[in-house]
Amino acid sequence: MILKGFKDILPEDIDKWHKLEHSARKVLESFGYKEIRTPILEKTQLFARGVGEATDIVEKEMYTFEDRSKESVTLRPEGTAGVVRAFIDNNLYDTPLKRFYYIGPMFRHERPQKGRLRQFHQIGVEVFGIEKAAVDAEIVMVNIKLLSELNINDYTIEINNIGCPVCRPEFSKKLKEYFEKHYDKLCDDCKRRLYRNPLRILDCKNKNCSAIARNAPKITDSVCENCKNHYKEVKQHLDFLKIPYKENPYLVRGLDYYTKFVFEIKTDRLGAQGTISAGGRYDNLIEQLGGKPTSGIGFAAGCERLIELMPLADTKPIVFYIANLGVDSYALEILKTVSEIGATYVEFENKSLKAMMKKANKIKARFAIIVGENELKNREVVLRDLSNSTQKTLKFDNIVDEVKKWL
Ligand code: ATP
Ligand code: MG
Secondary structure: OOOOOOOOOOHHHHHHHHHHHHHHHHHHHHOOOEEOOOOOEEEHHHHHHHOOOOOHHHHHHOEEEEOOOOOEEEEOOOOHHHHHHHHHHOOHHHOOOOEEEEEEEEEOOOOOEOOEOOEEEEEEEEEEOOOOHHHHHHHHHHHHHHHHHOOOOOOEEEEEEOOOOOOHHHHHHHHHHHHHOOHHHOOHHHHHHHHHOHHHHHHOOOHHHHHHHOOOOOHHHOOOHHHHHHHHHHHHHHHHOOOOOEEOOOOOOOOOOOEEEEEEEEOOOOOOOOEEEEEEEOOOHHHHOOOOOOOEEEEEEEHHHHHHHOOOOOOOOOOEEEEEOOOHHHHHHHHHHHOOOOOEEEOOOOOOHHHHHHHHHHOOOOEEEEEOHHHHHHOEEEEEEOOOOEEEEEEHHHHHHHHHHHO
16 A cells, blocks of 8 residues: 555646646746756755754754664755755856756655655745846746646736844744743644744644734844845835735744745635645755755645646547457557557457457547558558548558658
């Protein structure tokens, strides 16, 4: 039995996945992003230092184990830390292309439920070294372009300013004072968060905690001048681009590295797990992970949630079904030739012609190529158009030219 929270992606669903991956590559590359592929396994300390010790991910969700040389390693729970590590390790500070994207599996030991798996996939982008608010607006624009390419149109964009290491300590203090007054009603996790990282309480999904959080002080009232201006500029760019958004003063992210601008794209079509994608700026992460001070920003979208929202993708059709009546080598020769024109499925099961035609229809093949001893002897094939059941006997050597006429 498969592990709890893990899922097979079966051939019947694969057309949607291919469409998702293909559309993502197309959109991201058209915006000047280049793919980066980093390992799925990294040193544990990368995530402890990157994602943050006091986050749910690091505290209780990571797949961490000792490898055979007793090194603590972790299956990546998210993509940003690995991309930052690769940026630093490969000394990419001077690369002219500083826009990256990735697509791949992530692992978090969460409680499995609809839209929440233990192995899930993300499409994400990261941009390094651009401090300007224009790039904050750019990644939102890229994100919604990706959604529209997938025909996903009903969502809302929520944004917030979560400050920086200059202004956040002051805000954390105010939050702590506020939540201390409600200590008894907080869930056990939040009681712990109160002293480790009070901002995290704003993100708690527990009903009591979120009710209390609704009246908490707003971070936007405490941010410093620099953060305030940056956020204002991001909004000006979004307004200019006519991208609608909603300000949510309680929006925080599940990872500690974010600064200034953060956003989430949500839908009410997915029930409780309504966040499709999320991201923001992380101007201190690269330095925090041992690199030279370099700003960063990115987002990640959950593939399983995108798949759920996508309308049915066109299935890639099987063009030829080779109805092989006991002439295997001849069928292989035909397969080699016609597969260059279109997807071909060759039959090696001993079936009657009638059963084969039934199967050809079932797999929605466009043509059947029927071959038996007679056809082999004359180097011919019977080509049947399954859309109207007309058929014709052709010389094998003419098959490519003839089929092209029929297509
Ligand atoms: P949430 O609040 O839903 O737990 P998060 O704050 O952990 O999300 P990120 O780590 O920023 O979110 O992940 C970005 C996106 O990846 C999410 O919006 C979601 O679409 C997807 N995602 C995150 N965790 C899972 C999961 N366990 N299963 C499926 N998709 C996920
Ligand atoms: Mg989470």
